[in-house]
Amino acid sequence: MIRHHPSLDLLADYASGALPEPLALLIACHASLCAECRGQLAALDKLGGAILDELSPAPLGDDALEDALRRIDRSAPAPLPEAAAALDARSRAILPAPLRRYLPQGMGALRWRWRGPLREARFDLPSRGFRVSLFRLKAGAAAPRHGHAGHEFTLVLEGGFRDAGRQYNRGDFALADSSRAHVQIADEEGCLCLVVLDAPVRLSGVLGAIANRFLRF
Numbered sequence: 001m002i003r004h005h006p007s008l009d010l011l012a013d014y015a016s017g018a019l020p021e022p023l024a025l026l027i028a029c030h031a032s033l034c035a036e037c038r039g040q041l042a043a044l045d046k047l048g049g050a051i052l053d054e055l056s057p058a059p060l061g062d063d064a065l066e067d068a069l070r071r072i073d074r075s076a077p078a079p080l081p082e083a084a085a086a087l088d089a090r091s092r093a094i095l096p097a098p099l100r101r102y103l104p105q106g107m108g109a110l111r112w113r114w115r116g117p118l119r120e121a122r123f124d125l126p127s128r129g130f131r132v133s134l135f136r137l138k139a140g141a142a143a144p145r146h147g148h149a150g151h152e153f154t155l156v157l158e159g160g161f162r163d164a165g166r167q168y169n170r171g172d173f174a175l176a177d178s179s180r181a182h183v184q185i186a187d188e189e190g191c192l193c194l195v196v197l198d199a200p201v202r203l204s205g206v207l208g209a210i211a212n213r214f215l216r217f
Helices: 008-016 021-033 035-054 065-077 089-094 205-214
Strands: 113-115 118-122 131-137 146-148 152-163 164-167 173-176 183-195 200-201
Touching: 008 021, 021 035, 021 146, 021 152, 021 183
Parallel strands: none
Antiparallel strands: 113 118, 118 131, 131 183, 146 200, 152 164, 152 173, 152 183
């Protein structure tokens, strides 16, 4: 059962197309797993349509269509690769559908790097100012105590973890900010999460202060 959800503000920004791609991906993955948030997004879509219906139409110039097509041609992003037709069974079971398009070769093709008790696999998205990764925390392990210069958006994909007395399982959304340092502790089966950062992590303690000099965002 999913107990932790994005705020209504985040859902509204997603529904309106206002979120940058990394956050839109994370919200889309959560919504693909969460019937409650899919219902809220459907309601927001209806609300947006009703507001548009109430607006008075604005006159358009004779070249409006040609101008719109030119703008689309200039701003259209490169197409994403199609999701692999035959991902391995483990990738199909773990990766939400929106994430599969970004990892068409499945989890087996990821390059994992050790970060203490964590393993991280980063993948690049066009939006600047964000870091998007899969993090795996081994069974029963605790992530290093850390704070944030900005925000840490987390979606649990497999297993679970505890943070500040709260339990997070598959599909749960977690948000941490600069207001406090925290520690995630993995369940007995470990934990795999999709994580989006909009600013660097800051490790706590004396050793953390030293290590922070070598951390790259």
